[in-house]
Amino acid sequence: MLVDYSLKMPKNVFAGENALEQLETLIPQNVKKVAIFTDKGILSVGLVDRVAEMLDKRQLSYCILSEIPAEPSCQQAQDVVDIFKKTESNFIIAVGGGSVMDVAKLASVLATDVYTVKDLLIDPLIATKQVPSLMIPTTAGTGSEATPNSIVGVPEKGLKVGIVNPEMIADYVILDARLIKNLPIKIAAATGVDAMCHAIECFTSNKRNPFSNTFALEAFDLIFNNIIEACTNPEALEAKSKMLLGSFYAGVAITASGTTGIHALSYPLGGKYHIAHGVSNAILLMPVMRFNEPVIKPYFAQAYDRVVRDRETNLSIEEKSEYILNELGRIVKVLDIPTSLKEFNVPIEDLDDLVEAGMQVERLLVNNMRKITAEDARAIYKEVL
Ligand SMILES: NC(=O)c1ccc[n+]([C@@H]2O[C@H](COP(=O)([O-])OP(=O)(O)OC[C@H]3O[C@@H](n4cnc5c(N)ncnc54)[C@H](O)[C@@H]3O)[C@@H](O)[C@H]2O)c1
Ligand SMILES: [Zn+2]
Incomplete structure (x- = not known):
């Protein structure tokens, strides 16, 4: 028996040899400040440099949030979301693997909401998109750039839990193999x-x-x-x-x-x-x-x-x-x-x-x-x- 099924995807996906170069033109004109979500490892191998260069060229102000641990817990994700809120950015770019993208996606729906990551563990659907997001995966990978999922650790349960909310689906995705070229x-x-x-x-x-x-x-x-x-x-x-x-x-x-x-x-x-x-x-x-x-x-x-x-x-x-x-x-x-x-x-x-x-x-x-x-x-x- 055929049941109902649906297809939800990011709105704009750029792929190919030089896909990263699309970044300069894709950011909407009304963007005032960009928050770049990444982690220390990715930062240290220079993967954020080209992104920053292009933002400079567009004369866009930006901040870099790199305190994201691999496989973050609910609280660790919340800590980054709290820092993000203070930056008053109105565009999110995630340069990283699933850990970075998952936190960035949570931030995209929790920016001005009264809700916390913990609230989403109870009812994932309460939050709506506040800030548009661009995902640039550096691993291949979790597929988080395509999904409405964000996975966080819940230490008290000894578990990881998937928060699923279609509002978290990215608005833009760039798939550029240069980002995964030097993956260990x-x-x-x-x-x-x-x-x-x-x-x-x-x-x-x-x-x-x-x-x-x-x-x-x-x-x-x-x-x-x-x-x-x-x-x-x-x-x-x-x-x-x-x-x-x-x-x-x-x-x-x-x-x-x-x-x-x-x-x-x-x-x-x-x-x-x-x-x-x-x-x-x-x-x-x-x-x-x-x-x-x-x-x-x-x-x-x-x-x-x-x-x-x-x-x-x-x-x-x-x-x-x-x-x-x-x-x-x-x-x-x-x-x-x-x-x-x-x-x-x-x-x-x-x-x-x-x-x-x-x-x-x-x-x-x-x-x-x-x-x-x-x-x-x-x-x-x-x-x-
Ligand atoms: N949202 C989803 O749909 C989804 C799906 C599957 C998994 N996940 C979650 O994603 C997380 C795992 O993500 P992951 O497997 O991509 O790893 P990760 O994001 O945790 O990264 C692992 C390590 O690789 C380093 N790294 C990443 N890219 C690199 C690069 N190009 N060069 C050098 N170092 C690099 C990072 O600095 C980090 O230390 C888990 O929390 C998992 O539960 C989410
Ligand atoms: Zn997986």
């Missing part, structure tokens, strides 16, 4: 696998629909065929460009449908042990996909037909599905991302808490085609401990 391989690999999970989870989600399928499958094609080259060859600008496009498309797929079991069970790993989002997804990718495979075989087979270039013609659905599953495992292995929690010293005594926290992420668990019970979650976590 470890960050490129983890963030690339995050994007790959977005694509394959959305394609096998209970909320899958014609819009999300189109973007998820194209995203999976771009990522599956370019992730290794993009992460391991610093000069592979074309592969990096495709990763950036793929992670944006995967973000659109999230907006139109939703991620599933990998992301649901990954939130406690980020929230409690501060394992980077991409790494915790990489750890759970194979156990969750192996668990799901019996019910998502037809979709894996469909993905095979689309993404495998030198494919064999006479394979069964089972064989195609197995091929995709094995390739997912191979990619994580080649990129040398952790596949277990061993190096993070997570004690077996924490298993009960992990299961309890994971089962709270109902927002995403309901999207998983094979129902994940507490016992299933326990078995999955146990496999990676």
Whole structure:
């Protein structure tokens, strides 16, 4: 049965070799002051310089907010929003990965509101857009530049929580591969696998629909065929460009449908042990996909037909599905991302808490085609401990 579905996207998206140069002309004439959201790491490698140069050329005043930690908590996000409010800026530019973009998106709806980030945890929809925003991702990536989501840590729950409000969707996006050219391989690999999970989870989600399928499958094609080259060859600008496009498309797929079991069970790993989002997804990718495979075989087979270039013609659905599953495992292995929690010293005594926290992420668990019970979650976590 066809249910209702919708497509929400940023209004203006610029991509290509020199896309960043669009910045100078895209900022509306009524903008008086720009707030640049970024973090210390991005600042130190000079990625904000060209942005600042172009603002100077437009004679626009700006401030730089760089006190954004990786994977911010609710309070850390609020602290930056509070600083932002005092700057009285009327345009937001985020230059960064998901952590930076998520905080910038929160600021865009909390600038003049009486609401706080905490209020949005209870009712995400109360806030409306106050300040227009431009997202320039420097990882490929979370797809946050496309989504209405902002993910913050909630330490008291040992969880990360997604705040979802369409008002947070960016007004402008610039996808320029020069921004991800020098990403350290470890960050490129983890963030690339995050994007790959977005694509394959959305394609096998209970909320899958014609819009999300189109973007998820194209995203999976771009990522599956370019992730290794993009992460391991610093000069592979074309592969990096495709990763950036793929992670944006995967973000659109999230907006139109939703991620599933990998992301649901990954939130406690980020929230409690501060394992980077991409790494915790990489750890759970194979156990969750192996668990799901019996019910998502037809979709894996469909993905095979689309993404495998030198494919064999006479394979069964089972064989195609197995091929995709094995390739997912191979990619994580080649990129040398952790596949277990061993190096993070997570004690077996924490298993009960992990299961309890994971089962709270109902927002995403309901999207998983094979129902994940507490016992299933326990078995999955146990496999990676
Ligand atoms: N809003 C969404 O739709 C969405 C989706 C997935 C994940 N997320 C969230 O995004 C956050 C993770 O974002 P991320 O994976 O992009 O990483 P990140 O933003 O946390 O950045 C990780 C590190 O990489 C560095 N870095 C980023 N770009 C760089 C570059 N080009 N060169 C050198 N260093 C660079 C940063 O300084 C930082 O130290 C998590 O909080 C996660 O929950 C949000
Ligand atoms: Zn993710």
